[in-house]
Amino acid sequence: MTISDNLSRFYINGEWVAPLGGGRLGVENPATEEIVAEVALGTVEDADRAIAAARAAFAGFAATPAPERLALLRRILDAYRDRAEDFAQAFTTEMGAPLAFSREAQVWAGDAHIEATIEAAERFTWEEMRGTTLVMREAIGVAGLITPWNWPMNQIACKVAPAIAAGCTMVLKPSEIAPLSGILFAEIMAAAGVPAGVFNLVNGTGPEVGARLSSHPDIDFVSFTGSTRAGIEVARNAAPTVKRVAQELGGKSPNIILASADLEAAVAGGVEGCFGNSGQSCDAPTRMFVPRAVHSQALEIARAAAEAMVTGDPLADATTLGPVISRTQWDKIQALIEAGIAEGATLVTGGTGRPEGLNRGWFVKPTVFGDVTHDMTIAREEIFGPVLSILPYDSEEEAIIQANDSVYGLAAYVQGAPDHANAVARRLRAGQVQINYPDWDLHAPFGGYRQSGNGREYADWGIHDFTEVKALVGHGGA
Template identity: 45%
Template sequence: MTETLVPRTLPGTVRSHATHWIDGRWRFNCSTDTVEVTDPATGSPLATVPAGTPADAEAAVDAAKLAFPSWSALPLDERLRYLERLSELLEQHADTMADLVTAETGMPRMLTRHVQYPYAAESLRSYIELARSHQWEERIGHSVVRREAAGVVACLTPWNAPLALIMQKVPAALAAGCAVVLKPSELAPLNAYLLAELTAEAGFPPGVFNLVCGTGPVVGEALAAHPDVAVVSLTGSLRAGQRVSELAARRAAKVGLELGGKSASIVLSDADLDHAVTSTVDQAMFNSGQVCFAWSRLLVPAARYDEAVTLAARTASALPVGTPWNPATRVGPVIHSQARDRIIGMIDEATRQGAKVVCGGTAPDEPGEGSFVSPTVLADVRPDMRVATEEVFGPVLAVLSYEDEDDAVRIADATDYGLSGAVWSTDIDHATAVAGRLRTGRVDINGAPFNMRAPFGGYKSSGNGRELGTWGLDAFCETKAIQYPPAAGPEPGIRIRSGTGAQHES
């Protein structure tokens, strides 16, 4: 294989690719079609990757199917040694990986190196540690219950935090004993190519990890519909999740979906308003608002509404917007011009419906040709407005007022989503009680730090299933119960070999 080096004026180099990683080798695409990867900060071409075909997807699944029996039969410790080596290599290439993610997504380099990369690396390390202590097998009455590798897994990942979200899925599937076919977003696939190179250097057996690039309607759907794919794990849009579910349901395949959110940050009457509002703005604007768990709605008591709006506008206006390669930048471009136009369109629609732009609302002048949107705060937002119920996926915060806590919970839950959220109060018990009423998968109390070992996933249209922690491992397992006659079953203390190759006390 020959890869083309594309000279860059930005740090590092970016490679165009003409191949997929299948069965332990680089394999040319089954067609000559390509996909152009664009630099969001400039709008200029960055690289090209192959536009995969259903035949490429089938070849990758075939390779994974052949690799699965021997990989799943390896003792757990041996599988984890491959992952440990991958962890070491990922650390060695941290700067290069951060450069690639910044170049293809526009996420500020400070964030890719000091937030996204550490998140991805810690996700990998966490799965390694948890796999060693996970209860792969347990004795329940006269049965032995095993968690066994499900089979071939298709991981369909998005562009917004590509490395982090790949590492929420792939290491867990590999640790569980599954063979993987990864289809990254065609908008940000370059980091996945480096990951494939690192799996090769780590010595993973052929077919255990495969990479096929291409679009969702072609490669993604081919993988979701393939009869030999046991699990489809997708992070993406609601529309993509619905389509994948439809295809997988035809053969009753297991599906895990994380499909976005419209999360509310609820400031209770006794909260530290300054801390709650500034923290909410910072979180809502992270990665230009292009994160599924963004607190894109700020709910405050009516009596403190004007003060909260002023604080939010002051905080958002102070966030530096610019090229992602500037260390001072906190808000870079959105992924492409169509996204920028859609975001501006939703802001304009909200103002026509009576909302007020208190800061931002337009594309800033200074960054130039890229797809930028100024950090935006909208006041006078009603709960029935589209900007309050649908995912904007941009740097836009809607500020809403509520009359009492029942009203706050009602507004927070008045969307089709339920992924994340926040509650702020000086009384932890009080905040916890309110958090318990919300129909959402994760709630942060007073800005609590992200917990890598707790489950992540959503209610309602935010998807189904969970990633991270032991829940992330179980997502790629099937459960088997082996029944024994009570008098003839294995006695407590007898060692039973599990389907993962590990041994555990019954």
């Protein structure tokens, strides 16, 4: 792909500007381990400059009529679609995602979230009368947006689009590990004619730029997606100014296969869901619970599904799994696979090291463990790679109790006869429960319980997070 000239600059107050200081970071293609570009890393001073621009633009943009903000979102969507192939190439370069997956999933996610927000904004209730009180929703203020590397446009779009719809101004800090697509997004915002200061982008690290966004007194709201560890730091930084914080954090999502399920379809679908995006999804169904009576059958189905995955060159048409993002992540996954073996789980397929025939790139063998018990490390910790743990259960009650016994609660999955699956789904403590692998619903609220975060994203749920509620008491009085 053609690397943007803007990687060495930040987008602030409607202009591409040189950093005030800071260093540079190489951008690695994880499939080749080659440095393909360098990105400028911002400092506190760069963040302050962007925050000041957003603050100066806020009053004017917040007063913009909702139909004008809606028209702006439509221009942003058109500009995004004009650069769709550039985004796909960026994802494959910076993440190692197979090119078909980049086009069909990663690019699509950004497009679909902007479109869903437009649909939600068209019918959003900004004001309503309750007796003699007018209840209003108005922009919360200046938003700090901190997004991850694993689904870059999914998370950027589902934060930026509702912020625009609500009338907020913002500073975006995308992941410095995968910054190419973030720079492209700033370019489409400029092309769409976003007013100066409404959208600003500063690349940088979490401890520097991220910490400044989450602590600065002129930031009214922080929307963060990332690890639970980093989310805790964001909350700590935000506490002294009592700013609102919405967080979408880690997960260890259970997938309960009921006795009433089609075992072949349920297990194979669970493998596909777990391994999608090379296992780098916070809501991936990584803990599969199966009735003990069919455990051995489930292992064979999972083995076949995993071994059918093609891991390798992201540019090859046949590839279904690319690498994980970095050496750091690869090392973590290897250690957790080793822990699974050491703690006595049955290694069904996969294991440590790179897949056969691959001697460079951060590729992980598609790995399935069976005979996993609830207390094992691989059943408790988020792995963030193509590793599935299958846990046999003796009773449905046992499966539900163990599924809920986690510090996380982002997503859960249930497979079985509809009435049966719905009854079990009601008992699972997670922000989103998917029943029988439905299509992705971009209007459903997305967010977690417990250490998976707080707040909800997507469509009107996201718009609500970017608003404050004001009551004009007596507005309708005589």
